[in-house]
Amino acid sequence: MEDKKTFIDPDLTKRTVIGPNGEDITVDPIQDYFCDALPKKHEPKRAKIFENFFNWARAESIWVLGFGTGCGSIELYPLLTPRFDAYRFGVQMRPTPRQANLMIISGYLSVKTLKRAIRSYEQMQNPKFVMALGSCTINGGMYFDSYNTINRLDKYMPVDVYVAGCMPRPEAILAGFEALKKRIKAGKAEGANLYAENFETYKANQKKIIRDWNMPDYNW
Amino acid sequence: MSIDWIKLLFTLLGLFIVLNYGLLQYGLIRRITARIGKRIGMPVYQPYIDLVKNYAMRSQITHGVMFYLGPVFRLVGGVGIFMFMPLIYGSYYWSNYSFAGDVILIMYFMFFGMLGMALGASEGGHPYSFIGISRGLSQFTTVEVPFTLAVIAVAVQHHSFSLTEIVAGQQGGIMHWNIMTNPFAGIAAMLAFLGMMMASPFNVVQAPQEIPIGPPTEYHGTYLGLLQTNRAILYVSESILMVNLFFGGATNWVELIVKSFCVFFWPVFVGLVFPRFRIDQSIPWFLKIPLILSIIGIFMV
Numbered sequence: 001m002e003d004k005k006t007f008i009d010p011d012l013t014k015r016t017v018i019g020p021n022g023e024d025i026t027v028d029p030i031q032d033y034f035c036d037a038l039p040k041k042h043e044p045k046r047a048k049i050f051e052n053f054f055n056w057a058r059a060e061s062i063w064v065l066g067f068g069t070g071c072g073s074i075e076l077y078p079l080l081t082p083r084f085d086a087y088r089f090g091v092q093m094r095p096t097p098r099q100a101n102l103m104i105i106s107g108y109l110s111v112k113t114l115k116r117a118i119r120s121y122e123q124m125q126n127p128k129f130v131m132a133l134g135s136c137t138i139n140g141g142m143y144f145d146s147y148n149t150i151n152r153l154d155k156y157m158p159v160d161v162y163v164a165g166c167m168p169r170p171e172a173i174l175a176g177f178e179a180l181k182k183r184i185k186a187g188k189a190e191g192a193n194l195y196a197e198n199f200e201t202y203k204a205n206q207k208k209i210i211r212d213w214n215m216p217d218y219n220w
Numbered sequence: 221m222s223i224d225w226i227k228l229l230f231t232l233l234g235l236f237i238v239l240n241y242g243l244l245q246y247g248l249i250r251r252i253t254a255r256i257g258k259r260i261g262m263p264v265y266q267p268y269i270d271l272v273k274n275y276a277m278r279s280q281i282t283h284g285v286m287f288y289l290g291p292v293f294r295l296v297g298g299v300g301i302f303m304f305m306p307l308i309y310g311s312y313y314w315s316n317y318s319f320a321g322d323v324i325l326i327m328y329f330m331f332f333g334m335l336g337m338a339l340g341a342s343e344g345g346h347p348y349s350f351i352g353i354s355r356g357l358s359q360f361t362t363v364e365v366p367f368t369l370a371v372i373a374v375a376v377q378h379h380s381f382s383l384t385e386i387v388a389g390q391q392g393g394i395m396h397w398n399i400m401t402n403p404f405a406g407i408a409a410m411l412a413f414l415g416m417m418m419a420s421p422f423n424v425v426q427a428p429q430e431i432p433i434g435p436p437t438e439y440h441g442t443y444l445g446l447l448q449t450n451r452a453i454l455y456v457s458e459s460i461l462m463v464n465l466f467f468g469g470a471t472n473w474v475e476l477i478v479k480s481f482c483v484f485f486w487p488v489f490v491g492l493v494f495p496r497f498r499i500d501q502s503i504p505w506f507l508k509i510p511l512i513l514s515i516i517g518i519f520m521v
Binding site for chain 1: 250254257258259260261262263266269270272273276277278279280281432433436437438439440441444
């Protein structure tokens with residue numbers, strides 16, 4: 001039986017450093033630099049009228065995290081050009097996961113990228129949505145038997161909208177935005193709560209794939 | 221000391237008007253920018269939707285006390301500029317809390333928001349925040365030098381540090397405006413104004429594509445909503461300040477809105493034409509032409 005090697009990142013090991021006055025300071029990066037509090041479920045507002053209004057605002061102002069994975073990211077840039085102009089639909093690009101609402105997984109996800117995608121997804125704040133582009137995210141697509149990519153994105157994070165195609169053209173992505181808007185306005189896009197509820201399952205699936213798991217389970 | 225409640229009410233109403241005006245103006249800027257890029261662009265009311273969405277975020281995290289206070293300080297800076305500035309000349313209620321030395325207080329509030337943001341962004345801990353805020357502080361310091369000199373020139377000219385008296389001295393037609401009577405100080409202040417508004421040649425602080433958005437990298441949800449609210453108030457207040465200082469103030473709301481609209485769009489149009497300066501280019505730039513112009517402006521008085 002092959003014994004699995006445990007990967008230890010040298011930057012994340014516990015160590016003692018000497019402070020400016022000669023005192024010893026113990027640094028445990030996993031504890032000090034990350035917070036591993038588990039995600040909480042946030043109930044929607046009780047009053048239906050407020051929740052509907054907020055959902056309308058969320059649908060009309062979608063801030064996309066510019067996280068390009070795989071070949072699909074090249075289809076995202078034309079969205080901002082005069083020809084497609086996604087700004088008309090209230091779609092804007094945000095450079096940081098903190099401010100973004102929508103994460104677009106654009107194509108195949110290698111295992112190495114999956115780790116980064118999960119970290120970015122966990123840093124996004126509660127009403128958060130995931131859109132998956134291309135057949136690679138649905139069933140693996142042309143990489144279905146690859147040793148290095150995942151087949152079903154749905155196992156690792158809750159997906160709101162799939163846009164099929166290999167690759168989908170920008171028009172299809174715009175149609176995907178419209179589908180996502182309908183879903184948000186109907187109050188069905190509760191991906192963040194779903195993730196918090198089924199956290200154990202998602203985490204088990206992620207850890208099955210990612211061997212060098214050198215971070216806390218949840219690092220908002 | 222008795223509080224004039226009606227005056228307070230009018231000031232808050234003015235704040236509300238300025239907030240809406242700023243949000244609509246920001247939407248309009250985005251629309252014009254899009255038109256220049258041959259796009260249609262977002263709806264004019266998009267900033268309102270963004271604001272509602274940000275205030276309605278369900279979960280928020282914090283990095284510490286200063287992280288909370290950063291946007292609050294920034295908002296205080298914006299509201300502070302507004303509160304102590306006369307909006308409409310000759311009106312008791314619309315002149316807010318203008319008093320004998322209000323220009324000095326306003327210039328302090330300009331820097332105050334920046335400092336609060338520096339403390340808050342530093343506690344966020346993102347390296348891009350540090351880079352952005354250090355650039356912002358160093359650039360704003362150099363912006364303040366020509367601007368302060370231009371304000372001093374105007375104050376010496378009118379023998380007063382009170383905005384109301386500076387506006388009073390400019391009444392009586394376009395030839396009495398400070399931009400006409402003291403063009404060097406006026407031009408220096410307008411060039412410094414480009415740096416204050418952080419439009420394109422001097423937007424290295426936020427620099428999209430480079431340090432993604434600089435100081436507010438870690439801010440989200442309500443924090444970002446506060447920053448957006450402040451942006452609407454602050455930029456309009458600064459343009460009203462320029463109107464008061466150099467363009468003869470305003471005697472009614474229409475005049476105020478037309479004038480501040482024109483002043484507001486000066487940095488926007490410059491920004492659409494000129495590409496971004498690096499930080500080591502923009503700091504010497506402010507210390508060359510605007511500084512020399514403002515010194516000439518002082519000597520002219």
